[in-house]
Amino acid sequence: MSTTIAITEYLAIALESERWECRVCGHDIASARDNYKTGLLVYDRDPREIHDPKLDERYEFTYAPDPTWCRIIEFYCPSCGTMVETEYLPPGHPLTHDIELDIDSLKARHLAGANAAAASGAAASRSREV
Amino acid sequence: MNVIADKSLVERFLEENILFLGPDPDIMNNHHLAAETSAEAAALAKFTGKDDLNLVRHKLQTACNESFDMVEQMGAAPGAKWGDLISGVWTASGDLALSSMGGVLLFSVLTQHPVKFILKYWANEPTVGIREGDIFMHNDARYGNIHNTDQSLVIPVFHEGRLICFTGAIVHEGENGAIEPGGMPSKAESPFDEGLKMSPIKVGENYTFRRDIMTFLQNSVREPKLQLEGMKSKLFAAMRMKTRVEEAIAEYGVDAVVAVLRKTLTDTAEEVRRRLRGWPDGKVRQNVFPDGTLRENCLVKICLEMEKRDDRLILDFRGSAPEFLNRANNTVLASAKGMLAQEFLTFVWPDLPRNQAVFEPMTVITDRRSSLNCSPEAPNAQSMMTFFPSFTAAQLAAPKFLYSAKERATDVIAGWYNMIVTFIYGGLNQYGELVGNVCADLNGMSGAARSNRDGEHSVAPIFAPMADIGEQELIEEEVPMMKIVPNRVMTDNSGFGKFRGGHGYQQIATMKDTSLWGFMCCSIGSKFPSSHGIFGGYGPGTYPLCKIKGVNVFEVMKDRRDLLRFSIEELMNDRPFEGATYTTHHMGLQLEFATPGELYMITQGAGGGYGDVLERDPELVAKDFRDGLISARTVTEIYHVVLDPKSKAVLAEDTDAARQAERARRKARGKPYHEFVKAWVTEKPPADLPFFGCWGDRSVIHRGTPDDTCPGEAIAPVMMPDPKDVEIAKLKARLAAVGAA
Numbered sequence: 043m044s045t046t047i048a049i050t051e052y053l054a055i056a057l058e059s060e061r062w063e064c065r066v067c068g069h070d071i072a073s074a075r076d077n078y079k080t081g082l083l084v085y086d087r088d089p090r091e092i093h094d095p096k097l098d099e100r101y102e103f104t105y106a107p108d109p110t111w112c113r114i115i116e117f118y119c120p121s122c123g124t125m126v127e128t129e130y131l132p133p134g135h136p137l138t139h140d141i142e143l144d145i146d147s148l149k150a151r152h153l154a155g156a157n158a159a160a161a162s163g164a165a166a167s168r169s170r171e172v
Numbered sequence: 173m174n175v176i177a178d179k180s181l182v183e184r185f186l187e188e189n190i191l192f193l194g195p196d197p198d199i200m201n202n203h204h205l206a207a208e209t210s211a212e213a214a215a216l217a218k219f220t221g222k223d224d225l226n227l228v229r230h231k232l233q234t235a236c237n238e239s240f241d242m243v244e245q246m247g248a249a250p251g252a253k254w255g256d257l258i259s260g261v262w263t264a265s266g267d268l269a270l271s272s273m274g275g276v277l278l279f280s281v282l283t284q285h286p287v288k289f290i291l292k293y294w295a296n297e298p299t300v301g302i303r304e305g306d307i308f309m310h311n312d313a314r315y316g317n318i319h320n321t322d323q324s325l326v327i328p329v330f331h332e333g334r335l336i337c338f339t340g341a342i343v344h345e346g347e348n349g350a351i352e353p354g355g356m357p358s359k360a361e362s363p364f365d366e367g368l369k370m371s372p373i374k375v376g377e378n379y380t381f382r383r384d385i386m387t388f389l390q391n392s393v394r395e396p397k398l399q400l401e402g403m404k405s406k407l408f409a410a411m412r413m414k415t416r417v418e419e420a421i422a423e424y425g426v427d428a429v430v431a432v433l434r435k436t437l438t439d440t441a442e443e444v445r446r447r448l449r450g451w452p453d454g455k456v457r458q459n460v461f462p463d464g465t466l467r468e469n470c471l472v473k474i475c476l477e478m479e480k481r482d483d484r485l486i487l488d489f490r491g492s493a494p495e496f497l498n499r500a501n502n503t504v505l506a507s508a509k510g511m512l513a514q515e516f517l518t519f520v521w522p523d524l525p526r527n528q529a530v531f532e533p534m535t536v537i538t539d540r541r542s543s544l545n546c547s548p549e550a551p552n553a554q555s556m557m558t559f560f561p562s563f564t565a566a567q568l569a570a571p572k573f574l575y576s577a578k579e580r581a582t583d584v585i586a587g588w589y590n591m592i593v594t595f596i597y598g599g600l601n602q603y604g605e606l607v608g609n610v611c612a613d614l615n616g617m618s619g620a621a622r623s624n625r626d627g628e629h630s631v632a633p634i635f636a637p638m639a640d641i642g643e644q645e646l647i648e649e650e651v652p653m654m655k656i657v658p659n660r661v662m663t664d665n666s667g668f669g670k671f672r673g674g675h676g677y678q679q680i681a682t683m684k685d686t687s688l689w690g691f692m693c694c695s696i697g698s699k700f701p702s703s704h705g706i707f708g709g710y711g712p713g714t715y716p717l718c719k720i721k722g723v724n725v726f727e728v729m730k731d732r733r734d735l736l737r738f739s740i741e742e743l744m745n746d747r748p749f750e751g752a753t754y755t756t757h758h759m760g761l762q763l764e765f766a767t768p769g770e771l772y773m774i775t776q777g778a779g780g781g782y783g784d785v786l787e788r789d790p791e792l793v794a795k796d797f798r799d800g801l802i803s804a805r806t807v808t809e810i811y812h813v814v815l816d817p818k819s820k821a822v823l824a825e826d827t828d829a830a831r832q833a834e835r836a837r838r839k840a841r842g843k844p845y846h847e848f849v850k851a852w853v854t855e856k857p858p859a860d861l862p863f864f865g866c867w868g869d870r871s872v873i874h875r876g877t878p879d880d881t882c883p884g885e886a887i888a889p890v891m892m893p894d895p896k897d898v899e900i901a902k903l904k905a906r907l908a909a910v911g912a913a
């Protein structure tokens with residue numbers, strides 16, 4: 043028996059095995075303690091393919107993002123090809139590790155009978171909290 | 173001689189001889205509730221009946237809504253008429269305990285600062301004081317609120333000589349005497365270009381405005397009658413609410429009112445904590461890239477790490493772009509918090525009372541002198557250009573917690589469109605009066621897709637769930653602007669996805685019957701989209717400001733109606749008006765005087781999409797196509813749906829095949845993560861990209877070039893060159909090149 047928690051439209055975490063899974067095809071993506079993106083396929087899309095330039099090329103601004111300023115990074119499930127996530131980034135900008143859940147805390151919350159695991163985790167630096 | 177005694181003597185002297193009461197960081201940087209006073213504790217001990225508490229709370233809530241309606245009906249400012257305001261009740265300590273259900277909810281978390289300033293500095297100041305009948309006003313964002321186009325007014329409410337609470341309202345009034353008309357000058361290069369800036373000031377006694385101060389304020393703005401009218405409507409609303417408070421005191425006793433105000437705050441905070449406990453613990457991150465300052469295009473990175481820990485939420489914006497000392501796009505930290513609270517008040521927990529305590533369990537971390545925590549020396553009239561993106565970062569991050577949360581009060585939603593695409597205007601109207609203000613079209617932002625349905629077209633602004641875009645015919649009665657195409661939904665202007673965002677409309681504006689009329693625009697997102705989709709959905713595209721000048725369409729179309737086109741694309745691509753100039757620009761337009769019959773054209777942005785486009789119901793795709801919302805290209809190349817060429821009905825088997833083929837293509841073109849990262853990630857921003865903010869390391873802040881950096885701990889503010897100087901230098905270089913050839 044396994045307990046699986048849906049985290050996004052297309053991603054779930056299998057608690058016992060601590061793995062990210064595809065919710066469409068069940069593909070095993072990555073360790074739940076890692077960035078799920080490491081287990082996906084990645085594609086650098088010219089934004090004009092999605093956001094069609096509606097004005098003639100002679101104009102500087104055309105309704106399409108400037109491809110030298112903005113790229114669309116698409117993340118696909120390697121098994122079923124579902125587009126799990128998109129990111130709009132300047133060329134070369136590091137990809138975002140966007141979901142980093144506390145897996146111990148998640149397990150403590152959802153696994154029946156599990157000891158409320160010490161999900162303490164040192165508090166982040168609060169030097170400039172206001 | 174005793175050194176320590178000397179020091180304290182100097183300190184004492186300094187304390188007793190304050191030369192200037194600037195914004196107080198202790199007030200401005202603290203969004204938490206004031207400690208419970210002994211009067212509040214005593215009232216809470218005495219007045220405990222839950223039903224009575226609820227009854228009094230609803231009476232006061234109704235009073236807030238009533239006075240909101242009063243200001244909306246009486247106010248002369250376009251902002252007031254279309255709901256850009258709130259009215260509320262503040263505790264005797266200055267916390268906003270209740271406010272109107274409608275209106276601009278971000279005010280809910282940032283109106284307390286001027287009230288707290290009044291309490292701290294004016295209560296015991298012999299030349300000012302707080303007495304029954306006093307009227308206080310304020311509009312300088314450095315002392316609270318959003319920007320100085322908003323004016324707030326509060327009056328103290330006493331009972332048997334004891335201060336019980338404050339009542340009042342805050343309204344987007346518009347004109348404020350800035351370097352440009354209309355109240356939101358994107359041209360401002362210092363706070364002194366931004367017009368009237370009232371620190372909290374007593375403007376009247378005995379519920380009567382002082383005529384000398386009124387005259388001064390009227391002389392400080394371009395619309396003196398509007399200034400008077402706005403002040404009067406806010407005062408009457410505050411007085412009506414005061415009457416309602418007095419009625420509640422008469423009926424239930426003074427302890428009832430004091431207890432209800434306090435308990436509403438503490439209950440709200442406790443409920444937010446309870447709901448946060450149901451979110452998973454951990455961190456989520458979101459970067460957004462505002463693409464300009466309104467004077468020039470550049471990337472102004474806003475990065476958010478949102479950490480949820482037990483019943484706390486920490487929003488860490490360190491690494492975001494530095495402040496721009498000579499641009500108006502900077503945000504005072506308190507204003508940023510207000511806008512962030514908007515996400516929770518509107519999109520996460522719209523069922524909670526509208527008050528300051530919604531933000532109580534939250535913490536915001538920023539770099540000092542960053543664009544989200546600017547210094548008092550930085551102009552802030554267009555703070556929306558950085559705090560709307562900070563809102564969007566929070567809106568895109570929150571679903572990653574909410575999707576698996578124990579309970580939700582709303583459906584999971586993608587990024588709402590987040591820019592105020594409208595015309596600001598200034599000049600002489602058809603009656604010869606000098607006017608300057610903003611059109612309510614800024615309220616026509618498109619809704620984002622949700623986990624179970626499409627977004628609404630041009631429905632409401634991110635900052636006010638209930639607001640109107642105004643009636644064109646009514647607007648034309650007051651100003652000489654005409655919209656040849658007022659609100660026409662644009663094809664393909666959507667964030668595509670399993671559920672799509674709402675489409676934004678186009679506006680084609682011109683003017684006539686005036687000798688002096690200028691337009692301004694203040695939006696970003698012409699090169700890099702300003703909002704995004706979630707969970708595989710695409711975001712909105714980008715939007716130009718288009719102009720057709722050197723033509724009077726009223727003259728050339730007198731006998732040639734066939735020249736008219738109903739979309740910006742057709743006008744700009746067909747170029748029907750011979751001899752006219754056709755140009756595109758980013759959407760930051762400083763006051764530009766037009767001649768009658770010239771066209772200025774803008775497009776409301778789209779809401780972000782939700783989920784994978786290949787999962788969109790083919791029938792919905794076909795419907796959008798038949799409704800003219802999407803083009804044939806979008807049907808086949810984005811959604812991979814096949815329609816019958818004649819009937820435009822879905823061909824299910826062909827669609828399945830087309831979508832399977834696209835899935836296979838994705839798997840073929842996608843690269844494994846590590847391989848992709850190796851080829852993609854660069855150490856620094858591209859050399860030809862003016863980039864501000866961190867790239868990889870959040871503690872290293874770029875200042876416009878790959879190698880000009882400063883530490884996040886010690887930000888060196890940015891000074892931008894005048895765009896005209898940049899243009900002149902380019903032209904000179906071209907001349908020199910020609911001369912040398």
Ligand SMILES: [Zn+2]
Binds near residue numbers: 064066067119120121
């Ligand atoms: Zn899959």
